[in-house]
Amino acid sequence: MPDTVKDAAVPDAPLDALPADLVDPPWLRKPAAPKATGGGTVIPGLEPPGDRRIVWAPGEREQWAAIRAYGGPWADGDWEREAEKVRDGSMYLPSQAGFLASAPEHIARPLLAAWEPPKVTWDFDESLKPIIARYEDAAWDVSVRMAKANPFGTGPVLLPFLGADVARLMADWLYRLKSAQELSRAWFARHGLDAVPYLVPDALGKRVGPRRNAVHALRLIEGDVVEAARVYGDEAARAVAALLADAPEQAEPAHERPKPPDLPRWLDTEALPRPVLRDAGLRFPPDAARNLVHLWAMALRPGAFPGAAEAAEETAALCDPASLTAFAWALFEAWRAAGTPGRSAFVLPALGRFGDDETVRRLTPLIKEWPGQAGHDRAVAGLDALAAIGTDLALLHLDGIARSGRYKGLQRQAQAKLREVAARKGLSDGQLADRLVPSFGLDGAGAMTLDYGPRRFTVGFDEQLRPHVTGEDGKVRKTLPKPGAKDDPALAPDAHRRFTELKKDVRAVASLQIARLEAAMVEGRTWTPGEFAAFLVRHPLMWHIARRLVWTSGGTAFRLAEDRTPADVRDDAFDVVDDVRIAHPLLLGDALPAWAELFADYEIVQPFPQLARPAFTLADGEGRDGALARFEGLRVPTGKILGLTRTGWERGPALDGGVQRWISRRAGAHHVVVDLDPGIVAGYVDLNPEQTLEHVWIAPAPCEHCSASPIENGFTAVDPVLLSEILADLTNLG
Incomplete structure (x- = not known):
């Protein structure tokens, strides 16, 4: 942090040096009052078209008609009796809508003409859609009335409606309602220039609210709005053109005006x-x-x-x-x-x-x-x-x-x-x-020079990523000395801080990357030769881990020698031309003892068990029925079951009583599942200190009571390395 930030005596910046929104924020500005638009032009007496049209999108009417109506089914003899319930309002409102969508037309149409359902705030669009699809403009008034009560939830039924009342309603929502923005914009995009004649009378009228709304809506419509307005004559077209040119100066729509944010009381x-x-x-x-x-x-x-x-x-x-x-x-x-x-x-x-x-x-x-x-x-x-x-x-x-x-x-x-x-x-x-994996500013040799001014130190890392410090005198230290009186007062503290952070960061990196590479070995992850060279061989930190492992490429196992070149088990140079993966003992076969001896001779300590890792396979015929009977019936501490989650196993969901009744691990396209008895109580894992492995089986996915249907021969499809790890996990439970 710069000293200027800490120094309370630093002067404040002049207001003209700051962005306008910090000096005069929009949420504190008073909105401008709407001015007369179009040069003040008002053309009285204009009336919008009086027609009403339902403009269906392709297939839309059929989709609406196919919506399953609520209520019923009603038998042929029930129609008149049920119609009376609609008339007196005793029928549940959604059922009324369902009845109108289903009843014979000679009964339903008169009912619809007199239907005045109460305005509801819940979403009623799905109830109205089959009625609109059946009766079209006969359902107009009730649809508009219900949409006004809930623009967001019921308003979508008005999308196909084109008429003066709906155009005015959509213009109002567009300007005023944040919740109806998507709907109103979709309506104007759908009807486009056809909506213009319904808006022009308001846009050139005297009333401020409708005029403001109409102007805002006309600006949204794509196409030649002025030409569409010419249905009212050339004077009206010129007035609309002037109005649109002047419209950007109007006060922004209500839903777009910033509202003063309430900052929390705790903030000073x-x-x-x-x-x-x-x-x-x-x-x-x-x-x-x-x-x-x-x-x-x-x-x-x-x-x-x-x-x-x-x-x-x-x-x-x-x-x-x-x-x-x-x-x-x-x-x-x-x-x-x-x-x-x-x-x-x-x-x-x-x-x-x-x-x-x-x-x-x-x-x-x-x-x-x-x-x-x-x-x-x-x-x-x-x-x-x-x-x-x-x-x-x-x-x-x-x-x-x-x-x-x-x-x-x-x-x-x-x-x-x-x-x-x-x-x-x-x-x-x-x-x-x-x-x-960061390089932390280390050079190609994995070192960094830290400058104290009169003296310098080189920081490097051993194969276990432990730091060591070498002075200009060649003396190796375990840590960087603290700055002294003769050191540069600016350089030395900064260098010492960098070293402290470097140790902490590298320690975190080492544990993460070792775990990642062990998981990569189990999962069979591969690297291209280019990726292997860039991210493992030449990386100033990762190569320390990589050189302590055995790798395979094109069927040949190799290691990284001290000069970072690949070498096989005879220490002959090896060219990596195929994809690379970390060798599991199963992949080394008969060469495993030779590799173990080589690493012992060179005193290479592996970052995780690799060459000494137990390898497991199924016995002849074992698992053909999709189950592993040798593990079934074992009683093991619950803590050991919980420990499996460190190697990729997942506890099942909490079922009745919050009990997790199985633990599973993905095995390719399938899952190996262990049914537990009595199960692990979520949030109270010590309640049942022991578990019995009731069933061990392979399935498409874990589920309750599915152990009776394992996948026969399912284990043969599991990668041998992954299967070995699964068997090792289960074996270690005993």
């Missing part, structure tokens, strides 16, 4: 470190800082202020980035101090927009804790913030939550967020994860 913007202008180094005045928070809040509220996001971005471009980061973090801390209250949806997005890597380091532990504090939604918003920050470190931490999050719901949300990021970049999940 004057207590926050105010943003600083990038070039002038001057602080925002207090009101401007508060208006900036208003902009952030309104940018997240659809329709509150359409220009809020653009105004916020314009402001950000003028500010010192570090000062915005400090402002956003202080806002976040104030929110936390207030107990993270709701209705503060702008706080975490502000961190996402202006946060940096230090924000990531401080925010990620909180995200991981929040679900356990009844804060799942808050944690999901935190994931959005990490994705919005978008740096390599931010996405790396997001990937870490997706792979090893404590709370499965949050873990799934993180996985979904990563899939969104990967899709935007056109990558698979694994390819994205490769690109997320």
Whole structure:
């Protein structure tokens, strides 16, 4: 953070140096009164066409007619008796509509003409549509009446209606109702220039409200509106042309006017470190800082202020980035101090927009804790913030939550967020994860020089990613010395801080990447030769992990020698030309002992069990019936069952009494399912300390009472490596 942000004596910026929306925000401006349009032209006596038309889209009438009517079925002898219930209103209202859509026309049509149902605020469009399809304009009045009572839920029935009353209604909704925007815009798009004659009399009339609405609607219609208005004569056409040219100066529609946002009571913007202008180094005045928070809040509220996001971005471009980061973090801390209250949806997005890597380091532990504090939604918003920050470190931490999050719901949300990021970049999940591993500024040899001024130190890492420091005298240290009196007072503290952050970040990277590569081995993930070279061999950190593993390409196993070149089990050079994967012991076959001996000779410590990993296969004939009988009947501690979730198993949903009755793991296109007795009580896992593996079977998907129908020979379709891991998990339960 720059010193200017911390220094309360820094002068405030003059108002003319700030964006207009911070100095004179739109939500505080009084809207301009509508002025006379069209040069004040009013043409009295114009009357809209008096016709009413139902304009059906292709197939629309048939679709509406096919909607199943509510109520009934009524027998042939019931019509007259039921009609009386419609007349006196004793029949349930949706059933009345169903009766009118179904009854013989000689009974239903007179009823419809006299039908005056009460105005209801619930959605009534599905009840009216079959009536409109059957009787068309005979259902006009009741449809308009019901639509007025609920524009959003019932109003869609008016889409095919073309008449003066509906045109005026749609123009009013377009100007006034936020909830009816989609409908009214769809209506004008559908009828286009045919709607113009119904609007012109209001547009050139004296009444301010209808005139304003009609002008706004005419501006929306595509095509030659002036020519369509010529049905009222040349004078009217000229007046409409002048009116449209003058219309942009009118007050904006009511639904588009920004509404003053209510900021929470806990927020005192004057207590926050105010943003600083990038070039002038001057602080925002207090009101401007508060208006900036208003902009952030309104940018997240659809329709509150359409220009809020653009105004916020314009402001950000003028500010010192570090000062915005400090402002956003202080806002976040104030929110936390207030107990993270709701209705503060702008706080975490502000961190996402202006946060940096230090924000990531401080925010990620909180995200991981929040679900356990009844804060799942808050944690999901935190994931959005990490994705919005978008740096390599931010996405790396997001990937870490997706792979090893404590709370499965949050873990799934993180996985979904990563899939969104990967899709935007056109990558698979694994390819994205490769690109997320940061280099932390290390050079090609995996080292970094830190400058104390009069002395310099080189930081490197051993094969287990533990840092080591070498001074200019060649002396190797375990850590970087603290800055001394003779060191540069600016360079040395910054270098020491970078080293502290580097150790912390690399430690986090190492655990995440080791887990990721072990999962890749089990899943059979492959890399192209180019990807392998770029993201594993030449990466300053990943190669330390990669060189401690055995890989395969084109049927040949190899390792990475100390000079990063591939070598086979005889230490002969090997050219990687085919896709690469991490070798599971099952893939090494008879060569496994030779590889184990080679790694022992070189004293290579593997990052996770690979060469010493037990390999399992099915016995002859085992599993043909789709079940694994050798595991059935085992009694195991519930804690061991829960431990399976670390290797990809998922607990079933909570059924009656909140009991989870199975645990399953995806196996290719199928699932291996273990039925548990008595089951795990969600939220109270210690209630049943032991579980019996009642059934172990393979199925298309886990479900209750499905173990009687396993997939015969289903295990033969499972990848042998994955099947070995599943068998290992089940074996380790005993």
